[in-house]
Amino acid sequence: MLAMFFWAFVIGGLICVIGQLLFDVAKLTPGHTLSLLVVIGAVLDGFGLYEPLVDFAGAGATIPITSFGNSLVHGAMQDAEKHGLIGVLTGMFQVTSSGISAAIIFGFIGALIFKPKG
Amino acid sequence: MITSTGVTGGPFEANGNLAEDFDLLYEDLWMGKETYEKAHRLLLEEAIKTALNKRNMEKEQIQFLFAGDLINQITPTSFAARTMQIPYFGLFGACSTSMEGLALASFVVNYQGANYVLTGASSHNAAVEKQFRYPTEYGGQKPPTAQWTITGAGVALVQPNEPGEVFPVTTAATIGKVIDMGLTDPFNMGGAMAPAAADTIIAHFRDLQIDPSYYDLIVTGDLGRVGHDTAFELINKSGLELERKQFQDCGLLMYKDDQPVQSGGSGAGCSATVLYGHLLNQLKKGTYKRILVVATGALLSPLSFQQNESIPCIAHAVAIEMNGDKG
Amino acid sequence: MATSKQKNMTPQQRNYQQLQQKHEIKRPVLKNCIKAFFVGGIICVIGQAISYFYIYYFDFTEQSVGNPTVATMVFLSMLLTGFGVYDRLGQFAGAGSAVPVTGFGNAVISAAIEHRTEGFVLGVGGNMFKLAGSVILFGVFSAFVVALIKTLLVIWGVL
């Protein structure tokens, strides 16, 4: 279990280093970088490479944004097995609804409570 | 002749280098208002009131107000003009609005178009960041070439020149052309504005047939560390000899080194607050006799950046001398 | 894209850009990467701690613990954003604070907090996904394309 913390630290750090390289070397804006990382997450899961990474690194792979793409593909594939092609559409947010709904809910609560500090 | 000035600033400027040259400093960015844009307007209103009180004049005696800022359709300035009820020229020159206003005001006063003219510029860090870059609380990382928009307003009262009065006098002005060197990174404004500053400075010296040693100080608006060095090299390459200590930048003067401002201050308020506050005080104290202020502005918009346009820039130069030593 | 711009530039612009390149302060890439690695790592360790917390005290299995962990991390990022700490953390860590889901949360929440002055419907509602919307768009679209291809391969018996 303690090894999990170590590997979560290492893999999470590495994914962030990739993001930082995209920031500084490729000079991409944060928006471009995050979108690119999400697409990479989805493609990796397409090849079935992301699942072992999640097993291995635990939160190190589920916390970075790449896991968003990964879990979208998972949802789509699960429903695709049951209902065929249309399942790809219906199953999309099956697995990962919490990220977006949490962001929306806490975003609104934040807007209610906080004022920007500048 | 600049007879009185009003300079207001925000919390960041309060712990900068030039804090004592400000007439009024606020401790937070909200200034008791409920939106940043209202706070931005308050900055300009207070600056105008201070300038008027120093000469205990009424706003009815003022013929014109030349002012502008960076926000969409310069609403903070227009709303301030609404409360001030002074005939109003709204200007937009990005961060070069201050010198554009001073040049126009001096021009109008010089040819007896008016007796009392107010000119100024202002900017507000949070309001500008919100419009141009990312929300203020967003954790975006600014590269070292980025600059920190100044929260402040600088206003000056310009009157016809009377002999015997010892006041800073605007003797010459050069209006710049729009220069675009194809730079596209909005986080490197200094680099984009440097050629415009160099071009206006070279034109200024060509028109007046004088060399840089005429001025004790040549100060650019907000080129920041990057643009300042580049402009210095451009000017020297064009044949004018310019010493390093004679060439300064308002953005670099404003903040201490330990303040996290990356490569210096910027914004329409930068050249206005530094000139009308610090530099005019130095002129009155006599440290400088003749200075050339070159405010530089980047004329991009968030839209033009997203449409892959490069950044066009402009710079206006105004020469200011103490009229006491004219004789 | 950059190369096509290079071509239609006047020689004057090109040699100015070379000159300007000399003076431009280079970004401390290595230092930034190390900072991003550490902060990103720490955030993932916090995420792991939260995951184990949910495994211990709530009946989530290791596979399904992702959802509550992400929700808690977004809650934490709301606290940090609201108290004005996240923008300093972002300036220090860069991608280290932007890549994890707290960065996604921060993008949504900072836009929501920022545009509250324009009213809840037009301000918060209209601008909330100004920064994070592209992440969702490209995530969903790429997932759709990937899943479509995989399903077609499965149907045609290739996979």
Add this chain to the structure above:
Amino acid sequence: MRSIHRWVLLACLLLLSSCDQNQQVKDSQLSLMKTTNPSPIVTQKNKSKDHVKDIEQDVSSFPELYDVAVVKGKKDTLVVYKVKHLYRFKMKKIEKDINKMLEQKYPDENFTISSDYKIFLETVRLDEKMKSSKYKGKKAENRFNEIVNMTKDLK
């Protein structure tokens, strides 16, 4: 910079300490920390334990695993194991191998296999509860079926 560390630290301490029930440190508490290797469990009193023992023997023979628990219910058997960290990349393959091996050796029984920490944790808790005689026959079986269902819903 220091203020950020204080905030982050405060946030996690607040989170972790906010729900500290007054459980005395039981085996289940540490089961994720160290290898507990619980003895085989049988929910039905009369079933023989040796049969379950040799299942556990076979499964532990895999080098990649370091902690195995086997629970035998009325109808099926739950095999839970923890994988050594460096082999976690091949967890899917390991699961297939164990499944194949168990099908060959004990064709008549039907197995549920899982490498999940949660299932392991619940198994250890079940084991403790059965020892402390809180759970007997019927309730143990229900809890066992609950655990088995837990493995199904996540696939």
